[in-house]
Amino acid sequence: MGSIGSGFEVADTQLRKRNHPDDNSLDVSKIDNDEIDFKKSLQSNKKSIWFTLEQVIGPLLLTVLSFAVRFxxxxxxxxxxxxxxxxxxxxxxxxxxxxxxxxxxxxxxxxxxxxxxxxxxxxxxxxxxxxxxxxxxxxxxxxxxxxxxxxxxxxxxxxxxxxxxxxxxxxxxxxxxxxxxxxxxxxxxxxxxxxxxxxxxxxxxxxxxxxxxxxxxxxxxxxxxxxxxxxxxxxxxxxxxxxxxxxxxxxxxxxxxxxxxxxxxxxxxxxxxxxxxxxxxxxxxxxxxxxxxxxxxxHFILLYKSGTGDASTNTLFQINLEGTQISNSPRQVMYGSEVSIRSNGLSPNLLHSHVQKYPDGSKQNQITGYGYSDSNNGWIFKFTRESGIQFDSNNQTVNEDLIPIRDGDEVRLLHKNTGKNLHSHEVPSHVSRGNWEVSGYGSDHRGDQKDNWVIEIVDQLKSSNPDFHDEDNDSVHPVSTFFRLKHKVLGCYLTSTGFSYPAWGFKQSEVVCKYSWSTRDKSTWWNVEDHTNDMLEVEDDYIPPKSKFWTDFILINFAMAASNNALVPDGDKYDNLASDAxxxxxxxxxxxxxxxxxxxxxxxxxxxxxxxxxxxxxxxxxxxxxxxxxxxxxxxxxxxxxxxxxxxxxxxxxxxxxxxxxxxxxxxxxxxxxxxxxxxxxxxxxxxxxxxxxxxxxxxxxxxxxxxxxxxxxxxxxxxxxxxxxxxxxxxxxxxxxxxxxxxxxxxxx
Structure with missing residues (x-):
């Protein structure tokens, strides 16, 4: 308003001089300059007012309207x-x-x-x-x-x-x-x-x-x-x-x-x-x-307690959560030990089986990956039949000695609930291509050489407790030992592919036997998560190693992708909220x-x-x-x-x-x-x-x-x-x- 007022004062001066032409102080050039300045001042004021209306008041009013209708x-x-x-x-x-x-x-x-x-x-x-x-x-x-x-x-x-x-x-x-x-x-x-x-x-x-x-x-x-x-x-x-x-x-x-x-x-x-x-x-x-x-x-810093999403992560991440369901267990995995085994691939699920069979292929018991705690995740390490080694009456010792699982051992994995052996053969896998089916076959006393797997230890992690004793790097330990299971006959490796079975497999993760030419192929890596052996004592001073942020980051993003891919229409159910594009x-x-x-x-x-x-x-x-x-x-x-x-x-x-x-x-x-x-x-x-x-x-x-x-x-x-x-x-x-x-x-x- 001040600039507008000064503009009016200039105009008033000009009018007085025009009404008194005999005034010796009259300067025509100054009048012209004052008129030009006056016009420029008015234009500037108009621009200033328009700018305020256009770029400040206008969008501000629209924003207020936007808040009003939403609030x-x-x-x-x-x-x-x-x-x-x-x-x-x-x-x-x-x-x-x-x-x-x-x-x-x-x-x-x-x-x-x-x-x-x-x-x-x-x-x-x-x-x-x-x-x-x-x-x-x-x-x-x-x-x-x-x-x-x-x-x-x-x-x-x-x-x-x-x-x-x-x-x-x-x-x-x-x-x-x-x-x-x-x-x-x-x-x-x-x-x-x-x-x-x-x-x-x-x-x-x-x-x-x-x-x-x-x-x-x-x-x-x-x-x-x-x-x-x-x-x-x-x-x-x-x-x-x-x-x-x-x-x-x-x-x-x-x-x-x-x-x-x-x-x-x-x-x-x-x-x-x-x-x-x-x-x-x-x-x-x-x-x-x-x-x-x-x-x-x-996200990881804030969520430090065990919760509903544990199953989407690997063992190391879960065991470091406050209130984790994974407890410390005996540090040496033995023949006769009952274990659960988790994949370290992009689908970090537990090795799982159940009574349901494949609808085609071998039509033997399904082997899947399942993230949640379940009695069907239980497996027992057994000797191969060809070894001729027999357990004592307690089914855990040989000549009253516990025998550890070591790098290079040939083992047989028996599913606790179904009594079937972890088995593979030259039958194509059901979802992925170029791999062999893995199934549950036979029993503890019936089977063949295709039940046999070779332990290949690929990594050993030390305890986070610096005072904890050094562990044998050639033996399998729960949580901290990463190993591969190579099929004795076919030469392929037990693998979690990251794909899921259809409804007949309860949309659980596909597990196959895959030819892998690199030991760094994490889809072929496994670790023992839960370990039970009543003849061994738990070492309470063991502190599990910390998980790596990059591993957790990659795994959680892949789990997100897998969950997104699983959001498909269910043909058996009508979704009245869904619509087409x-x-x-x-x-x-x-x-x-x-x-x-x-x-x-x-x-x-x-x-x-x-x-x-x-x-x-x-x-x-x-x-x-x-x-x-x-x-x-x-x-x-x-x-x-x-x-x-x-x-x-x-x-x-x-x-x-x-x-x-x-x-x-x-x-x-x-x-x-x-x-x-x-x-x-x-x-x-x-x-x-x-x-x-x-x-x-x-x-x-x-x-x-x-x-x-x-x-x-x-x-x-x-x-x-x-x-x-x-x-x-x-x-x-x-x-x-x-x-x-x-x-x-x-x-x-x-």
Whole structure:
């Protein structure tokens, strides 16, 4: 206001001088200069006011709106809704420090645990589905923490659209669409990972858009800072869900295109070109990986107690957990000892058998890998029949002496419950190719040479207690000795392949006999986990060695991959919540998120018809625009500059490819899919819609353009108001619910 006031004072002085032409102090040149300064001052003030409205107040109001619609009566439904049963429970594991296993990386769940800690949660609630939250659990604050990620998507969308070069009306339209998107709102209201995933997906693309604006000023402090933020954002999105790899592909594609244009720049020295490579490798590969790695480091530090996820890890990791179920046992494994044997491969399961037989092949007893404690994991070391050695009457000694298992020994492993021998023969394995089947065959007194295995010790670890005596490196010890079992006749090795059997094998891990040419092949490594021999004493001063972080990191990631692959539709069960990918952009179905009782606040997960249908249509329109421009360019009807090409790429091509990378995988993958899997793809479809609107309306008369934007803004707001009960909660019956049912497949009515 001060600058405006001074402008008026200058104008007043000019008028006085014009009214008194005889005044000796009159200076015409000064009047002209003052007029110029006055105009510049007004223009500067206008720009300042417009800048404040456009880049501060506008996005701030949109952000407030975004928070308001997500926070609105967020505790209406006071029961555990949908996947809160999973993710709320995972958060409580961090509160209780109990190790668990899940299909997703840990960052999102650690953030949920942070919200529970902030809310004062003590971990004493199981988050059972549809269970009412007790009074001492501040679930409202937990939900608000999660909703904040969803609300902050709006300002991120605003600045992304702005950096992409859209006009201000399109920028506000994109922001409003994100703020009022029904599916974004309803998922933000609960303790889930989806809002976090969407937020970090959007920040990653926003960083890419910002780097696009800075591409002509590389190596500046601002450019370097945004390059670092991009890498950090990639690390975060991949640490919430592996779906984050899809947006990582987009950033990688943009980087490749940018490096290619730099390579074609003959004015750029090779030294600077290689510098571009080095900086991108550090910021876009090393930094994200370090973020991902460090999340698991924190994950392991926090979860130091035995819990539900122990079975997904190896023996060394489990035995170092507080309250582990693996107890110290006699340190020398003998013939006649009962043991459980765990694989050190990517599926660290226990060697297992049961009475069920293979449906084909030998049709003998199945041999599998099973992670959990079970009586069917028990095996007894026996002498080979060819050795002629017989146990005494106690079945543990020979001439009243215990005989240790040593490197190079030929042994026979007898399954305790079924009485069958661990056996292999030239019958093809059932899942993997090129390997032999392993089966349970014969009995303690009946069998052949194909029951015999040779012990090959490959590694011995020392106790963490420096005062514990040195152990014989040529003997087998529980926990610390890693060995291979080589088939005496076939020469192949007992192996856990990492694959799973079909339903006939209870989806347990496949165990085969594989030809392995390297002793470092960890899939052929095994160790004794539990050891029972009542003729030996336990040495209490033995402290097991610590597990290695890199081993734990690799194993837990492979276990996540295996769990993801196991999420396939069950043909014997009908999943009324599942949907096909084609149903998402067409808005064919939605998803009931909670108990659909008459007197319960009900939430229906469905995209906004305005956002979803228009953005889906725009995907086709964008391709038509691309075809038209390509045709005109080939006919030399238009000339496209490099800057225009970059602008078209960032506004249309990259969002379209991002939509493809976030949508097509769910079309082709075999796992079960749900509506919420479309959320990130919907955002990129909205950006493609923004391009089509921007491109189309900028070619019409200004009055028509403004009317067009007015209709779009009104349509977005009206659609939200009409369908708001879907995301804000429906209770009992209401006549307005009938008006919302535009398609017969929308099953949100009672």
């Amino acid at each position: 609105y009566e967020i505790d209406r439904n006071n029961t555990v809704v949908w996947d809160e049963a999973h993710f709320g429970k995972f958060g409580s594991y961090y509160i209780n420090h109990e190790f668990y296993h899940d299909v997703h990386p840990p960052l999102g769940k650690m953030l949920i645990a942070l919200s529970e800690w902030i809310a004062g949660f003590d971990g004493d609630f199981d988050f059972e589905s549809n269970t009412k939250y007790p009074d001492n659990v501040n679930f409202k604050m937990m939900r608000q923490f999660n909703a904040s990620f969803g609300a902050l998507c709006t300002p991120v969308a605003y600045y992304t659209a702005k950096w992409m070069g859209f006009n201000i009306y399109t920028v506000y339209l994109v922001s409003l669409m994100v703020a009022l998107e029904l599916s974004y709102i309803v998922l933000a209201k609960f303790i889930l990972l989806d809002s976090m995933l969407l937020f970090f997906t959007m920040t990653t693309f926003a960083c890419m858009a910002k780097l696009y604006t800075l591409r002509k000023v590389p190596f500046t402090r601002k450019w370097s800072w945004w390059m670092l933020i991009t890498g950090f954002s990639i690390g975060c999105v991949c640490s919430v869900k592996w779906v984050g790899l899809f947006i990582t592909v987009i950033v990688g594609l943009y980087t490749v295109v940018e490096l290619w244009t730099l390579y074609c720049n003959m004015k750029l020295s090779r030294k600077l070109y290689y510098k571009h490579w080095i900086i991108r490798i550090i910021n876009l590969i090393v930094i994200p990986f370090m973020v991902y790695l460090y999340c698991f480091k924190i 084609w149903e998402w952009p067409t808005l064919h179905v939605g998803l009931r998120m909670c108990n659909w009782a008459f007197n319960t606040y009900r939430y229906y997960l469905m995209g906004s018809p305005f956002n979803t249908w228009l953005s889906s249509l725009s995907l086709i329109v964008m391709l038509l625009i691309l075809a038209k421009l390509s045709y005109q360019w080939r006919r030399q009807q238009i000339n496209i500059t490099e800057d225009q090409l970059w602008s078209f790429a960032i506004q249309a091509v990259f969002p379209f490819i991002a939509w493809l990378t976030h949508f097509l995988p769910f079309v082709i993958m075999g796992r079960v899919t749900y509506v919420h899997h479309y959320l990130p793809a919907l955002y990129f479809a909205i950006l493609v819609f923004a391009f089509t609107v921007d491109y189309t309306l900028n070619k019409v008369h200004p009055i028509t353009r403004h009317l067009g934007y007015l209709v779009l803004f009104a349509g977005c707001i009206y659609t939200y108001i009409l369908f708001a009960p879907l995301c804000q909660g429906m209770i009992r019956r209401d006549i307005s619910y009938e008006k919302m049912k535009w398609l017969p497949t929308w099953d949100f009515q009672i």
